[in-house]
Amino acid sequence: MTNSSFLIQNITDSGSQLVSIYSNLSVEAKLGILVPLLLAMISASHTLYKNYRERQKKLRSLFNLTWKNSTSIGKEEVLGNRPFNEYYFLRPEDEKVWNCLDNEKSVLIVGPPLAGKTRMIYESLIKSKKHDLIIPRSTDIEIESFILPRQMKFWKPKLMFIDDLHRFVEQQNFEYLFEVCRKNKINLIATCRSEVEYNKTKKRMLDKNLDLETGIFDQIIEVNEISEQQGKEIAENVDRHWNEIRFNKTVGSIFMPLAEMDRRFKECTSEEKSVLKAVKKLYICGVYNEDQIFQLDKIQKVSENEGIKKEKYQWEELIEKLCEKEFTKIKEKDIDRIWAEEAYLEDIVELNHSGLSVFEELLSIFAETPDELFKIGNRAYEIGSVKLQKASYMKVAIKAYREALKIRTVEQFPIKYAMTQNNIGNAHSTLAEVEEKALSYKKAIEAFQKALKITTVKEFPMDYAMTQNNIGNAYSTLAEVEEKALNCKKAIEAFQKALKITTVKEFPMDYAMTQNNIGNAYSTLAEVEEKALNCKKAIEAYREALKIFTENSYPEYNKIVAGNIEELTNFCKMNEIKL
Known part of the structure; x- marks a missing residue:
């Protein structure tokens, strides 16, 4: 008899003996065995159901739609409350979107309000190649508790739709979702307003080491204006009287x-x-x-x-x-x-005053409600990032955040406290671009360091890495105006701490960007001490960055890092430094 046959025979014999013993037990003894087993099974089932309910609740807080066939998507699921007419005006841009979807490329559609960006996506989704579609909610993301719903039809190409990207990037930790998409090979289709909102979105993403033009989307399609003649043709097709339309060269203005x-x-x-x-x-x-x-x-x-x-x-x-x-x-x-x-x-709705005065008014009204103050601060920061009145808006943002901290104390609301301190640091860093550079960067570093008391490497590794990067950038720029050697060394130290989390395997984009920052810091340090050693360290860091920023994958970043190497090489030649 083989070992396996012997084992099976033993198990069979043991099972027979157990059945024999059980059948000879009294009714009370049998119940004594069955009841605890039944109760254990009920308890386990309850726990499983409770965990399932909690997971579903969490998913509903993160996503409006989870993995649905794109060709059977409902118009409300994409268009929301927007008015809908069965007539659709086809444009050359539509074919470009279809091609991107059919070739599984990520695409961003840019245009002014009422340009028909979201409707264009809806039409493309129901007519192009089938995808498994997921739609995230525009809400703050807690990285440690974030979950992605399971995709049952794993063989289908995955697609995430983000409407109004300019609003999405206002949320805390929005960048994490792009990392999730990269790791899970989920393509993106998104809309974004043009001009100021697009520039704001681009800067906001660059602040998070994301380049929407080269690193996130394969193609950016701009929705062009339509002529008055085209507008009249559309109006005739949908039975709208032209004299009742306030036409602004967009499709939406005909329907709205x-x-x-x-x-x-x-x-x-x-x-x-x-x-x-x-x-x-x-x-x-x-x-x-x-x-x-x-x-x-x-x-x-x-x-x-x-x-x-x-x-x-x-x-x-x-x-x-x-x-x-x-x-x-x-x-x-x-x-x-x-x-x-x-x-x-x-x-339509006109105000007697606008701009900064509206922010000042609401700062006064919501002086004792931290959540509203935080939102006001965020919006002021976003506007100030792209508007000419940068200093004024940054000061409003800082004021709003500091008022919020009077209630969001570190003892009662540690996570929100850290988040607010980090935002204060970002606002001071942006303010430093236009006034009081040294003082503003010092205040930024102070705020970031206060945030680090909560966002430790053990409890919140991603927030820790982001904040260390912020500190490194602040010290690097501060080195341009004072204590060059000391501030460069502090910058390098902060960047290296960030690299403990943003490893090349887990976060290649962040890793490469941080290596480039380290290279810049060593290059600046080489201007004042140990030229040869620091130049070599800078070159090493730049080369590490180029392992990710290849010419094919990230041509723009490749060009920047290669330019840094060329500039440093020329510096070494001028100073007769051998690399």
């Missing part, structure tokens, strides 16, 4: 009743106008939830600043009137969740 809404706004009562103005102020300062959902209590607070005070039932009546006039919608029959069309807020 801007002229009619302008007339309705002018006919609104003074109270209705004040409420809509309050919503617009909240919109400008970023005080709303995802999908442009405004909370009634926030609208009330801003409206009360204009002298409008009402009972709750009166507020409900007022909001319902605005819903009847189609300026707002009550989401899911919840009066505290009010949706407003951004096209009407931007083009």
Whole structure:
């Protein structure tokens, strides 16, 4: 008999003996065995179900849609509350999008508001090659607890749709989702507003070592304006009278009743106008939830600043009137969740003042509510990153964050405290670009170091690495104006700490960017001490970066790093340094 046959025979005999013993037990003894087993099974089933419910709840907080066949997608799932007409105006850009999807390329569609970017994606999804589609929510990401839903149809190409990328990049740790896509080979299709919003998005992503033009999207397609003749043809096809249309060279302006809404706004009562103005102020300062959902209590607070005070039932009546006039919608029959069309807020609702004065007003109104102050600070930072009034907006952001810290103390809200300190550091670093460079960078470093007291390498490794990179960048730039050697060494130390987390295997893009930063720091250090040694260390770091930033994969970054090497080589030749 073989060993395996002997083992099987023994197991069979043992099983027979157990059955024999069990059948000879009394009823009470049998129950004594069965009941605990049954209770254990019930407990295990309950635990499994509870874990399943918690996982599903977490997924719903992160995604609006999880792995659905792209060709059977519902229009509401992509277009949301946008008006829909069965007629669709085909443009040359449509074919480009289809080609990208069919060839499994990531694509970004850029254009002004009402250009039809999202509708173009919807039409492409239902007509092109089948993908498994996932749609993330525009919300903050907690890296340590983030989960990606399982894809059951693993053989199908994966695609993630991000609508309004310019809003998505305002969320905390947004960059992590791009890393998830890279690791899981998920292609991207996204929309983004053009001009200022696009530039803001590009800078925001570059701050996170992401280049949307070369590292994230394979193709960027700009939606062109349409001519008046084309507009009239579309209007005729959808039975719209041209004289009722406020045409602005976009497809959406034909379908959106801007002229009619302008007339309705002018006919609104003074109270209705004040409420809509309050919503617009909240919109400008970023005080709303995802999908442009405004909370009634926030609208009330801003409206009360204009002298409008009402009972709750009166507020409900007022909001319902605005819903009847189609300026707002009550989401899911919840009066505290009010949706407003951004096209009407931007083009129809007019304020007596705008810009920085709106931010100052809301800073005063929400002086004791840290979540709103944090949102105001974020929006001021985003605007200041691309607007000419950089210093003014950065100071508003810093003020908002510091006010929030009066309530978001390190003892009571350690995570939010660290997040706010990190944002203060970023705002001071940006302020340093236009005024008080040394002082601003020192304040930035101080804020980053306070954040590190919470975001330790053990508890929050990714946040730790990001903050160390921020510190390194601040010291590198500070070295340009004072204590060059000391600040370069501190920069290198911070970058090397970041590399303990952003390894070449796990985070190649971040690894390469940090190596380039180390190379820059050593190059600057070589200007004042140990020229030969520091030049060699700089070259080593640059070469490490080029292992990732190859000419084929990242041509723009390859060019930058190669340029750094060439510049350093010339420096060595001038100083007769042998490499």
